Amino acid sequence: GENVEQHPSTLSVQEGDSAVIKCTYSDSASNYFPWYKQELGKRPQLIIDIRSNVGEKKDQRIAVTLNKTAKHFSLHITETQPEDSAVYFCAASIGDQGAQKLVFGQGTRLTINP
Amino acid sequence: KAGVTQTPRYLIKTRGQQVTLSCSPISGHRSVSWYQQTPGQGLQFLFEYFSETQRNKGNFPGRFSGRQFSNSRSEMNVSTLELGDSALYLCASSLWVSRFYTEAFFGQGTRLTVV
Numbered sequence: 001g002e003n004v005e006q007h008p009s010t011l012s013v014q015e016g017d018s019a020v021i022k023c024t025y026s027d028s029a030s031n032y033f034p035w036y037k038q039e040l041g042k043r044p045q046l047i048i049d050i051r052s053n054v055g056e057k058k059d060q061r062i063a064v065t066l067n068k069t070a071k072h073f074s075l076h077i078t079e080t081q082p083e084d085s086a087v088y089f090c091a092a093s094i095g096d097q098g099a100q101k102l103v104f105g106q107g108t109r110l111t112i113n114p
Numbered sequence: 115k116a117g118v119t120q121t122p123r124y125l126i127k128t129r130g131q132q133v134t135l136s137c138s139p140i141s142g143h144r145s146v147s148w149y150q151q152t153p154g155q156g157l158q159f160l161f162e163y164f165s166e167t168q169r170n171k172g173n174f175p176g177r178f179s180g181r182q183f184s185n186s187r188s189e190m191n192v193s194t195l196e197l198g199d200s201a202l203y204l205c206a207s208s209l210w211v212s213r214f215y216t217e218a219f220f221g222q223g224t225r226l227t228v229v
Contacts, residue, residue, distance in 0.1 A: 032215040104157040
């Protein structure tokens with residue numbers, strides 16, 4: 001299969017609280033998992049990515065965890081700020097190593113309430 | 115270093131017409147992918163080109179086609195436009211290193227409206 005399921009579709013949190021977005025994938029050969037942030041009217045931009053040989057990666061307030069056995073990965077944003085409000089997409093590489101493609105989740109609209 | 119450039123930014127076409135969209139990748143990037151973005155469906159993969167060859171194709175009808183030139187610039191074409199083709203079309207370029215996927219950089223997109 002080539003599915004990437006993302007939950008929740010919308011998420012509203014108070015400023016300063018944490019936000020967690022979860023994704024599951026179906027292809028056991030997937031080895032690259034990026035997260036993109038898309039602000040209104042702008043292009044998607046990479047915020048963090050993780051490869052299958054790593055279980056966790058952190059960059060300041062953002063972290064991603066990967067559970068290969070369960071085929072799921074999650075984005076964690078701590079100490080949320082108003083500028084974190086955006087749509088977030090997870091993705092997984094699907095297919096043979098020589099010809100992989102990225103399959104995206106449906107997106108999560110994150111709203112940070114002041 | 116210039117980013118990914120897509121032209122035109124906006125297009126309005128009539129049902130039945132055809133359209134060609136252009137994407138210039140970041141210099142040195144040989145992989146170009148195309149996505150269709152709609153509010154209800156998220157980012158749907160159309161196809162990916164590498165060194166002028168289509169390596170991957172998504173589940174779209176044959177009306178959607180593409181190509182890549184020797185300078186890595188890519189075009190996608192949609193023939194016999196339907197109302198449902200109205201969407202934001204994004205291209206992304208990446209530096210394919212050996213067999214490992216690297217960051218995909220997106221262009222601003224072309225907003226296609228079919229009336």
